[in-house]
Amino acid sequence: MKILVSADMEGATGVTWPADVLPGTPQWERCRALFTSDVNAAALGFYDGGADEVLVNEAHWSMRNLLLERLDERVQMLTGKHKSLSMVEGIQHGDVDGVAFVGYHTGAGTEGVLAHTYLANSVTGVWLNGVRASEGLLNAHVAAEYGVPVILITGDDLTCEDAAGYAPQAHTVAVKDHVSRYAAVCRTPARTAADIRAAAAGATPLAVRHTPVTSGSYTVELEFDAEHLAGAATVVPGVAPSGERRVAYTSGTMYEGIRTFKAVTTIVSAAVEEQYG
Numbered sequence: 001m002k003i004l005v006s007a008d009m010e011g012a013t014g015v016t017w018p019a020d021v022l023p024g025t026p027q028w029e030r031c032r033a034l035f036t037s038d039v040n041a042a043a044l045g046f047y048d049g050g051a052d053e054v055l056v057n058e059a060h061w062s063m064r065n066l067l068l069e070r071l072d073e074r075v076q077m078l079t080g081k082h083k084s085l086s087m088v089e090g091i092q093h094g095d096v097d098g099v100a101f102v103g104y105h106t107g108a109g110t111e112g113v114l115a116h117t118y119l120a121n122s123v124t125g126v127w128l129n130g131v132r133a134s135e136g137l138l139n140a141h142v143a144a145e146y147g148v149p150v151i152l153i154t155g156d157d158l159t160c161e162d163a164a165g166y167a168p169q170a171h172t173v174a175v176k177d178h179v180s181r182y183a184a185v186c187r188t189p190a191r192t193a194a195d196i197r198a199a200a201a202g203a204t205p206l207a208v209r210h211t212p213v214t215s216g217s218y219t220v221e222l223e224f225d226a227e228h229l230a231g232a233a234t235v236v237p238g239v240a241p242s243g244e245r246r247v248a249y250t251s252g253t254m255y256e257g258i259r260t261f262k263a264v265t266t267i268v269s270a271a272v273e274e275q276y277g
Contacts, residue, residue, distance in 0.1 A: 001050060001051045001052050001053070001097050001098075001204070001207055002051070002052065002053040002054075002055065002095050002096050002097055003046045003051045003053070003054050003055070003096070003097065003098050003099070003100060003151075003204070003207060004055050004057060004088070004090050004091055004096045004098070004099045004100070004148070005039060005042055005043065005046075005054060005055070005056045005057065005099075005100045005102050006057050006059050006087050006088050006099060006100065006101050006102070006104075006139060007035070007038075007039045007056055007057065007058055007059055007060070007066065007102045007103055008059045008060045008087070008101070008102070008103040008104050008105065008135070009021045009031070009035050009060035009061070009065055009103050010060070010103065010104075010105040010113065010114035010116075010155075011102075011103040011104045011105045011113070011114075011154060011155025011156060011159055011175070012031065012034055012035040012038050012102075012103040012175070013034045013035075013037065013038050013175045013176070013186065013187065013188075013189050013192040013193075014031060014034045014175075014176070014186050014189065015031050015034065015035070015103075015113070015114070015176075016113055016114070016176070016182055016183055016184045016186070017182055018114070018120070018182075021060065021061065021114065022061075023061055023062050023064070023065065028065075032065055032066070032067055033067060033070070034189055035060075035065060035066060035103060036066050036067040036070045036071065037070075037189050037192075037193050038102055038103055038154060038175065038189075038192060038193070038196055039056055039066060039071070039102050039103070040070060040071050040072055040075070040193075041192070041193040041194075041196040041197040041200070042054075042100055042102050042152060042154070042196050042197070042200045043056065043071065043072050043074075043075045043200075044072055044197050044200070045196060045197035045198065045199065045200025045201040045202075045203075045204070046100075046200045046201070046203075046204050047072070047074060048197065048200070048201040048204075049200065049201040049202070049203070049204025049205065050204055050205075051204055051207070053074075053076070054072075054074065054075050054076070055075075055076050055077075055078060055090055055096075056071070056075055056076070056077045056078065057077075057078045057083075057087070057088065057089050057090050058077065058078065058079045058080070059086070059087035059088075060103070062081065063079055063080055063081050063083075064079055064080060066079065078090055084259070085142060085255070085258060085259075086258065086262055087135065087139050088139045088142050088143060088258075091142065091143055091146050091148055092146055092255070094146070096146070096148050097148070097207040097208065097209055098148060098149055098150075098151040098203075098204070098206060098207025098208075099139075099143050099148050099149070099150055099151065100150070100151060100152035100153070100154075100200065100203070101136050101139065101150060101152070101153045101154070101155075101163075102152070102153075102154045102196070103154060103155060104134075104135065104136050104153055104154065104155040104159050104163075105134070105135070105155050105156065105159055106134055106155075106156070106158050106159050106162050107125075107126060107132060107133060107134030107135065107136075107137070107162070108123045108124055108125055108126055109124045109125040109132070109223070110132065110134070110158075110162075111158055111178060111181075112156055112158040112159060112162075112178055112181070113155075113156045113158075113176065113178050113181065113182070113183075113184045114181060114182070115158075115181060117133070117134060117135055117138075118135065118261070118262075118265040119265050119268065119269055121225065121272075121277070122224055122225055122226070122229055122268060122269070122272055122277065123222060123223070123224060123225075123265065123268070124223045124224060124225050124245075125222070125223040126138070126220065126221070126222050126223075127220070127221045128141065128218060128219070128220055128257075129215070129217075129218060129219055130219075131165075133220075134159075134162050136150075136153060136159070136162060136163055136166060136167075137162070137165070137166040138254075138257075138258060138261065139258075140166040140167055141166075141218070141254045141257075142254045142255065142257075142258050144212070144213040144254075145212055145213060145214055145253060145254045145255060146212060147209045147210050147211060147212040147213070148209060149167070149169070149170075149206055149207065149208065149209075149210060150163075150166070150167035150170050151167075151169075151170050151171065151203040151204070151206040151207055152170055152171050152172070152173075152199060152200055152203045153167065153170055153171075153172045153173075154172070154173040154174075154175055154192075154196055154199075155174070155175065156174060156175070156176050156177065156178045156184055157174040157176070157177045157178055158178045159174075160172035160173070160174050169206060170203065170206070171199040171200070171202055171203040171206075172199070173192070173195045173196050173199045175187055175192040175195075175196075214253065214254075216252065217250060217251075217252065218250065218251050218252075218253070218254055218257040219248060219249070219250045220248065220249055220250075220251070220257055220260070220261055221242055221246060221247070221248040222246065222247055222248070222261075222264065223243075223245055223246045224245045224246075224247075224268065225245070225277060226245065226277050227244070227245050228271065229245070229268045229271055229272070229277075230245050230246060230247050232267055232268055232270075232271035233247045233264045233267060233268050234247060235267055236249070236260060236263045236264050236267060238250070238251075238260065239260070239264060247264070249264075
C-alpha cells in the first residue's frame with residue numbers, strides 16, 4: 001500500500017501569518033519545524049495503519065520547505081518545483097492507493113486562516129463546474145480521475161468543513177480554529193502530532209483504489225481583483241473572458257484542467273505590479 005501526502009503549509013500547526021509561510025523569513029524558519037511535525041505525524045500514522053510506502057510531495061510556494069532530516073527514515077520526499085501535477089504530483093503513475101492533504105486551507109474569497117487559491121492574493125474566487133473551489137476540491141478531482149481516494153485532510157476547522165464537501169469519507173484533523181484570516185486558536189505541536197497520527201492510522205483502511213472518475217467536462221472560472229489580470233489570463237489558449245474580472249475555460253480531463261489552471265495563475269502572477277496589483 002502506497003500513500004501520497006500532498007503537503008501545504010498554510011494549514012500547518014501554529015501558522016497564522018504571511019511571514020510564517022514566506023521562505024527566508026525568521027518566522028518561516030521556525031514554522032518549517034511545525035510543518036514537518038505535522039507531515040511526519042501523518043506518515044507515522046499511515047505506517048501504523050499498515051502502509052508500506054509514504055511519498056510526501058512538497059506543495060507549498062518554493063516546494064522546498066520541509067526538513068527532510070526530521071522525517072521518519074522510511075519516508076520519501078518529492079521536493080522542488082516544475083512538476084506536471086504540481087500539488088498532487090506522483091498520483092498519475094498508477095501505484096498510489098490513497099492521498100492525504102496535510103496543511104491545507106480554504107479557498108480564495110472564503111473565510112479561513114490564510115485563505116487563498118494558488119496565489120496569495122489577486123485571485124478572489126475559483127469555481128469548478130459552478131461550485132466554489134478550494135485547492136483541496138481541485139486536487140480531489142484530479143485524484144478521482146486516477147482512482148485515488150482522499151483519505152485525510154488537516155488544516156484549520158473551516159478547511160475540515162470544506163473537505164466534507166469533496167471527501168466526506170475522509171478523516172479530518174483541525175490543528176487550529178479560525179478567528180480571522182491572520183489569527184487562530186492553535187493547538188500545541190505535541191497535541192496536533194498525536195491527533196494527526198491517530199487520524200492517519202484510522203484513515204489507512206480507506207486507501208483502496210476505485211474506478212477512475214471522469215465527468216467528461218470540467219469548466220473552471222476564475223475571478224481576479226483587477227481587470228488587467230483577467231486580460232493577462234486570456235493569453236493561455238482556451239481561456240476567455242466570462243464576466244467582469246473573470247475568465248473561464250473548459251477541459252476534457254482534470255489533468256488538462258489543473259495544468260491550465262497552473263498556467264493561468266503563473267501568467268497572472270507575473271502581471272501583478274508591486275504597488276497597484
